[in-house]
Amino acid sequence: MKVTRLWYNRKEHSIPSEAEQNILNKSGSKTFYEKSFIDLLCVMSVCNKAQFEHPSESFTRVSTKMLLEQKTKSQNAKLTKKFTIITQSGRLSVKEPTEDLKGMEEGKKPDDYWNVTKKGSSKKKKNNLIGMSLEVALLRYVETVTSVEAIRPRFPKLFEIPFNSVRRWQLVIARCQAKPQSVDALELLEDLQNDQVINVVMMKGAPEEILAKCSHYVLHDELKEIDEDFRNECKDAWEHYGCEGNRVLGFALKHFVSDAHAKFTNESTNYPQEKLVFIGLSAAIDPPKPQVAEAIQQCKDAGIKVYMITGTVVKGNSL
Numbered sequence: 001m002k003v004t005r006l007w008y009n010r011k012e013h014s015i016p017s018e019a020e021q022n023i024l025n026k027s028g029s030k031t032f033y034e035k036s037f038i039d040l041l042c043v044m045s046v047c048n049k050a051q052f053e054h055p056s057e058s059f060t061r062v063s064t065k066m067l068l069e070q071k072t073k074s075q076n077a078k079l080t081k082k083f084t085i086i087t088q089s090g091r092l093s094v095k096e097p098t099e100d101l102k103g104m105e106e107g108k109k110p111d112d113y114w115n116v117t118k119k120g121s122s123k124k125k126k127n128n129l130i131g132m133s134l135e136v137a138l139l140r141y142v143e144t145v146t147s148v149e150a151i152r153p154r155f156p157k158l159f160e161i162p163f164n165s166v167r168r169w170q171l172v173i174a175r176c177q178a179k180p181q182s183v184d185a186l187e188l189l190e191d192l193q194n195d196q197v198i199n200v201v202m203m204k205g206a207p208e209e210i211l212a213k214c215s216h217y218v219l220h221d222e223l224k225e226i227d228e229d230f231r232n233e234c235k236d237a238w239e240h241y242g243c244e245g246n247r248v249l250g251f252a253l254k255h256f257v258s259d260a261h262a263k264f265t266n267e268s269t270n271y272p273q274e275k276l277v278f279i280g281l282s283a284a285i286d287p288p289k290p291q292v293a294e295a296i297q298q299c300k301d302a303g304i305k306v307y308m309i310t311g312t313v314v315k316g317n318s319l
Helices: 018-027 037-045 055-071 099-105 133-144 149-153 184-191 207-212 228-243 290-301
Strands: 002-008 011-014 083-086 094-097 114-116 122-123 157-161 167-173 196-205 214-219 220-224 247-259 276-285
Touching: 002 228, 011 133, 037 133, 037 149, 037 196, 037 214, 037 220, 037 247, 037 276, 055 167, 055 214, 114 290, 133 247, 184 196, 184 220, 184 247, 196 207, 207 214, 207 247, 207 276, 228 247, 228 276
Parallel strands: 214 276
Antiparallel strands: 002 011, 002 276, 083 094, 114 122, 157 167, 167 196, 196 247, 214 220, 247 276
């Protein structure tokens, strides 16, 4: 499965091909993203249960989290940490941080992770994703733009309501470790008390369910109230994608202030569950295997009717 299109700022955005993305990455030009697109990437990464196969890859991001928590220290300060390593034989070894580790502390995304073979050659280590195919597709797309493991430590999860087929959405409450840049969070920073923190509710799910929980949307870095025109425009977009065989998801978030030690449950009312901010849509497609057409034709020749059952709602009807 692969993400093919995004819909935000009231317009469609096509996904560059792998070759086009490689050209953009190699150009070295600095890209400035709209806040709504950044929010979309964050919700895709955090409100997502898919995981990398090799947890060791997240060491870089743990270092980033440690850096964020130490706000009083200079980001460019010289590293003085020492690492004590206990070998299998029981010997202690003290290691000084290398320049590579310094880059990790600064939150830089390494281009490659390498395994040194016995012959002395280097081989790139493949880091597969484990999870539902649609959630894996979301993370794969985020990885073409930035690093999932750079985003997640900035939003440690506090509470989660998993997706199921009845409610058709997933909810995550996360702590904002860094200063939030989202449009709806700017006014919260002005009145923040010393014993308070900023959290964020992130949701993804069936677009009609997500939109029903939203009162505002983001347009060109401004907060707008959802009206009937926007609802119809959004509905037309997800129905169009659904008719093309895409799996469509809606995304929303809402920042809020709470006590630093607040607890959240399914029954608690100390976090927003309505009047959220609608961020956008994603469309992902899972192309049928080449053998499917032949198999369906064989069924038809044998007088067998073939039906495909999905959870997609197209123009009021479930497929």
